[in-house]
Amino acid sequence: MDQLPSDRPGQREQQKTSGLPDFRTSGLPHGEPWDSGRAVAEVLLRAGHETYAAGGCVRDLLLGRVVNDIDVATIAHPEQVEALFAAHGWHTIAVGKAFGVVIVVTPAGQNVEVATFRTDGAYIDGRRPASVIYSTAREDVERRDFTINALLLDLHSGEVIDHVGGRADLAAGVVRAVGDAASRLREDRLRVLRGLRFCARFAFTIEPTTWAAIVATPLTGLSGERLMQELIKALEGPGRAQWLERLWQSGHLPGLCAPLATVDVPALATLGRRLDGLLAEDPLALRLALWLSPLPLGPAKAWLTAQPLPTAVVRSVVWLLEQGRSLTDLSAQRLANRRRIWRHADGRWLGRLIPLLHDDPAQSEAVRTLMDELAQDLAKPWTPLIRADDLIALGLLPGPRLGALLRDIEDADLEGGFHDRAVALADARRRIADGGKPG
Structure with a gap:
């Protein structure tokens, strides 16, 4: 993990867009979201307002990737946008008028974000501008983060x-800040992490001046919520091993996860390889459990519980780490306990975590045995x-004795001790008569 990203030789001079x-x-494509964006x-265009699709949707369209949302940028001010679409009988939502943003709801029920061309005032908190000034299309793109997002x-x-x-940068596979890289990243320090994520997502390189600014710009002042959102996007996106490598090279791993x-x-490096083994359907809890897997359980839990995450997600991550870290401990448990584990709400995801964590060939047989057992259990609820x-x-009063006896009977049932309910009831009567002693 020691090779620094750089421009490809001569790419900037050639300005290739082939x-x-x-x-x-x-x-242009047809179907949503393009039909709504065009509508x-x-x-806006018929009313005489210069208007374009802008940002990530243009980038992804040029790369041949799926576009889920269209962002529209226009010379029209928010009040003009609201009045214009109201006159057409369309609904609008003023979600960010202070920054020139209005949501337009099309007759088909699709939401399209419409933003007025703007320049930003001074950034006083490393996150957002203190003011915005409506401007031209050129001035609007010149305030954006990276050139590939400014089309x-x-x-x-x-x-x-x-x-x-x-x-040209998109064709060459280069992440480059717009304008002065150091100033652009200092305006909103989250751009540091965004740049690393774009590099990994598209398997691009980072232009040297932009890389130097990424390394030099601290993550101080960013909220835990914004950092967690960026971590989740990285863990859910492609190129996770490359992202982790760049994160480490940049010196920003401590700012995202100090432990x-x-x-x-x-x-x-092993963690990066394992992160690349995640599948699209894997839930956040599994991703975070794998992310924290190199750590001892104590530091992992301490970091996790300090994060702005739903309690249910934290609980699932802790459970996955507790159950999946040791093949020896899991295999040594009695069958009834393992079958309870497989039937846990996150048992399926434990079955995904174990092969990712225990990928040493020497452990393959133990992993295969446990996965076969899990598959059989899931197939037979x-x-x-x-x-x-x-x-x-049968006459047993509620209390500790009932709980203990019920657990013993369930253990026998889970391990195949009963063929039907009548046999189980007969065993329960005998145990009650014997004072709850196992048979």
Whole structure:
């Protein structure tokens, strides 16, 4: 984990955009969200307002990736946007008028974010500008974070408008800050982590001046909520091993997860490889459990409980770490206990965590045995043959003795000791008569 990212030789000078589509000839996609974006832009354009699709949706379209949302940028001010669409009978939501942002709800029920071209005032908290000034399209893109996110798209003609060299950087696979890199990252320090994530997500390199600014810009002042949101996006996105490597190289791992900064480089490389083994359907709890897996349980729990996460997620992560860290301990448990573990609400995800954590070939047989056992259990859902009400009906009073006896009977049931309910009831009567002693 010691090679620094850099520009590809000569890429900036050549300004190549080959390989990227030209929508003026190929046309723009149809279907959502493009139909809604075009519909909103059409209303604005007919009213004489310069309007484009902007930012990440343009980047992803040029890369041939799925676009889920269209962001529209326009010369129209928020009040003009509200009045214009109200006159057409469309609903608007003033979600961020102070920053020039209005949500337009199309007749088809689709939400489209419409933002007024703007420049930002001074950033006083390393997060957001103290004020905004409405501006031109060029000035608007010149305030954005990275060149690949500062492209505009004419939704009528299909022309891509590029004032900052973003199209060439996109074609060359380069993450580059817009304008002065140090100033741009200091404005909002979360851009440091965004840049690392974009590098990993698209398998891009980072331009040297931008890299130097990333290394030099501290994460101080960022809230726990924003840091956690960025961590989640990285853990849910592609290129997680590359992201972790860049995070370590930049020196920002302590700012995101201080306990992991104490882990040695080989362990971090192993963690990156395992993170790349996650699947799209894996839940957040599993991702976080794997993220914290190099740590002892105590520091992992301490860090986790200090994070702005739902209690249910924290509980699931802790349970997964407790159950999945030791194959020896899990295998040594009696069958009834393991079957209870497999039937836990997160048992399925434990079955995903164990092969990721214990990927040493020497452990493959133990892992295979446990996974076969889990698969059999999931294929044959277990329903208790005896419940507390049955023991009460047999004359046993509620209390510790009932709980202990019920547990013994369930253990026998889980380990195949009973063939049907009648046999289980007969065993319960005998145990009650014998004072609850196991048979």
